[in-house]
Amino acid sequence: MKQESFEWNSADEVMFYDTDVGGVVHNLAYLRMIEYCRTKLAAGIGFDLCRMAETSVYPVVVRTEIDYRRPARLGDVIETRGWLEEWGRVRFWCAFEMRRRVSGELLVSCRQQLAVIQMPEGKPLRLPGEPGNPV
Amino acid sequence: MKQESFEWNSADEVMFYDTDVGGVVHNLAYLRMIEYCRTKLAAGIGFDLCRMAETSVYPVVVRTEIDYRRPARLGDVIETRGWLEEWGRVRFWCAFEMRRRVSGELLVSCRQQLAVIQMPEGKPLRLPGEPGNPV
Amino acid sequence: MKQESFEWNSADEVMFYDTDVGGVVHNLAYLRMIEYCRTKLAAGIGFDLCRMAETSVYPVVVRTEIDYRRPARLGDVIETRGWLEEWGRVRFWCAFEMRRRVSGELLVSCRQQLAVIQMPEGKPLRLPGEPGNPV
Amino acid sequence: MKQESFEWNSADEVMFYDTDVGGVVHNLAYLRMIEYCRTKLAAGIGFDLCRMAETSVYPVVVRTEIDYRRPARLGDVIETRGWLEEWGRVRFWCAFEMRRRVSGELLVSCRQQLAVIQMPEGKPLRLPGEPGNPV
Numbered sequence: 001m002k003q004e005s006f007e008w009n010s011a012d013e014v015m016f017y018d019t020d021v022g023g024v025v026h027n028l029a030y031l032r033m034i035e036y037c038r039t040k041l042a043a044g045i046g047f048d049l050c051r052m053a054e055t056s057v058y059p060v061v062v063r064t065e066i067d068y069r070r071p072a073r074l075g076d077v078i079e080t081r082g083w084l085e086e087w088g089r090v091r092f093w094c095a096f097e098m099r100r101r102v103s104g105e106l107l108v109s110c111r112q113q114l115a116v117i118q119m120p121e122g123k124p125l126r127l128p129g130e131p132g133n134p135v
Numbered sequence: 136m137k138q139e140s141f142e143w144n145s146a147d148e149v150m151f152y153d154t155d156v157g158g159v160v161h162n163l164a165y166l167r168m169i170e171y172c173r174t175k176l177a178a179g180i181g182f183d184l185c186r187m188a189e190t191s192v193y194p195v196v197v198r199t200e201i202d203y204r205r206p207a208r209l210g211d212v213i214e215t216r217g218w219l220e221e222w223g224r225v226r227f228w229c230a231f232e233m234r235r236r237v238s239g240e241l242l243v244s245c246r247q248q249l250a251v252i253q254m255p256e257g258k259p260l261r262l263p264g265e266p267g268n269p270v
Numbered sequence: 271m272k273q274e275s276f277e278w279n280s281a282d283e284v285m286f287y288d289t290d291v292g293g294v295v296h297n298l299a300y301l302r303m304i305e306y307c308r309t310k311l312a313a314g315i316g317f318d319l320c321r322m323a324e325t326s327v328y329p330v331v332v333r334t335e336i337d338y339r340r341p342a343r344l345g346d347v348i349e350t351r352g353w354l355e356e357w358g359r360v361r362f363w364c365a366f367e368m369r370r371r372v373s374g375e376l377l378v379s380c381r382q383q384l385a386v387i388q389m390p391e392g393k394p395l396r397l398p399g400e401p402g403n404p405v
Numbered sequence: 406m407k408q409e410s411f412e413w414n415s416a417d418e419v420m421f422y423d424t425d426v427g428g429v430v431h432n433l434a435y436l437r438m439i440e441y442c443r444t445k446l447a448a449g450i451g452f453d454l455c456r457m458a459e460t461s462v463y464p465v466v467v468r469t470e471i472d473y474r475r476p477a478r479l480g481d482v483i484e485t486r487g488w489l490e491e492w493g494r495v496r497f498w499c500a501f502e503m504r505r506r507v508s509g510e511l512l513v514s515c516r517q518q519l520a521v522i523q524m525p526e527g528k529p530l531r532l533p534g535e536p537g538n539p540v
Contacts, residue, residue, distance in 0.1 A: 021155070039286065206392060
């Protein structure tokens with residue numbers, strides 16, 4: 001199972017609305033950038049946004065672990081790499097690293113566990129045997 | 136028609152996530168505070184959140200005009216007063232004033248025009264003759 | 271004065287966090303997309319993010335007018351075009367149009383008036399005679 | 406050391422902007438509610454917002470662990486209880502539980518580790534021996 005092929009790279013310039021009065025990027029802003037990366041990563045794993053809107057089957061975050069190592073500032077570009085770390089029967093883990101462009105310093109590392117839910121009932125679904133296929 | 140009786144007052148302490156690197160509250164944060172005030176105001180006008188979730192009839196903002204007059208800072212409490220300004224056949228206007236607690240200085244003034252929509256079709260509905268009754 | 275040359279085009283895929291329970295993009299999410307477009311537009315006009323972080327001279331929004339014409343949905347790509355509409359002595363106006371990619375339908379139109387402020391005092395500064403030069 | 410006395414309870418009505426197209430509260434919205442609770446909790450521990458704005462000494466989140474157990478929906482009131490879990494020499498842990506009002510169901514549990522930083526240098530400071538005193 002070539003999990004390592006499930007990967008997504010995105011980049012975000014730090015905007016005013018990402019910073020707070022402390023002069024650095026606010027902890028919630030990194031998670032919004034991770035959401036974007038994970039959405040694109042999930043599309044590659046078989047969870048396409050348009051299809052989800054039709055079927056009401058959504059991957060949902062059930063756990064987040066995030067470490068804030070160094071702060072980013074206005075004017076920085078943050079590179080986010082996300083990949084599929086583990087694929088189970090009803091849950092999977094994605095992992096993320098965020099680095100400052102140019103210096104390559106590690107700013108944030110994060111892991112998120114996801115389940116797949118049939119809305120609006122909220123019923124958890126079994127994952128397909130291999131990632132990359134639609135649920 | 137006692138429109139003036141449709142009014143809501145709310146208060147928000149400025150949080151870190153409301154500020155930006157400039158040291159003041161970010162322009163989007165005031166609009167989130169206004170959203171809260173308008174939601175409570177709308178409930179009094181006949182748009183209850185729980186009922187909306189059942190009927191999928193929602194008031195939606197069709198136009199916002201907002202003037203940023205003075206900045207709020209970390210530690211300020213912002214008092215928001217919202218009221219029904221005008222009630223038409225298919226649209227209504229709400230108005231808002233945001234002031235710094237203690238000094239009473241005017242920080243922000245805002246007007247929002249709303250229509251009432253049946254989702255998911257997005258069909259605009261006729262307003263009842265008087266505010267305060269369910270659509 | 272070739273104002274028309276001050277223009278920026280950006281594109282946003284609608285993410286989960288942009289939508290609300292009504293199934294459409296929330297009114298605040300469009301404004302965050304406009305913030306991004308305006309930041310890039312402002313950089314071309316002479317307000318560079320890195321330089322701002324050094325000098326504490328920031329363009330700030332003093333008025334927003336926004337019309338929500340049609341809703342965007344999950345899976346849509348929203349194209350935002352922003353341009354410099356008017357350049358005055360102490361204030362300038364930017365204008366924005368947001369369209370659904372593929373169909374080209376107009377979703378949102380917006381105008382924002384900005385002033386340039388020396389922080390942390392909040393002192394308004396005179397604009398240079400022509401856009402495109404640093405303040 | 407009566408850590409258990411460092412506690413804060415807050416409540417949030419679920420707003421439109423908290424929900425997403427799946428019909429439930431978006432994972433980032435819970436974290437914004439936790440930020441509010443933690444800010445009030447931190448004030449009791451000795452980190453007052455106004456004082457922070459003066460001294461530029463801020464508690465910053467260095468790690469978040471959050472478990473999403475059950476979804477909240479439009480119309481729910483979410484009660485958040487936060488407390489000081491552990492007080493070390495340079496870091497402390499806060500813990501949070503979020504429950505649906507009325508039913509009392511556990512929706513979210515969360516732990517956050519914080520350090521105290523002198524901005525803008527980003528220098529970590531030693532914590533006072535006991536919580537409740539200013540750094």
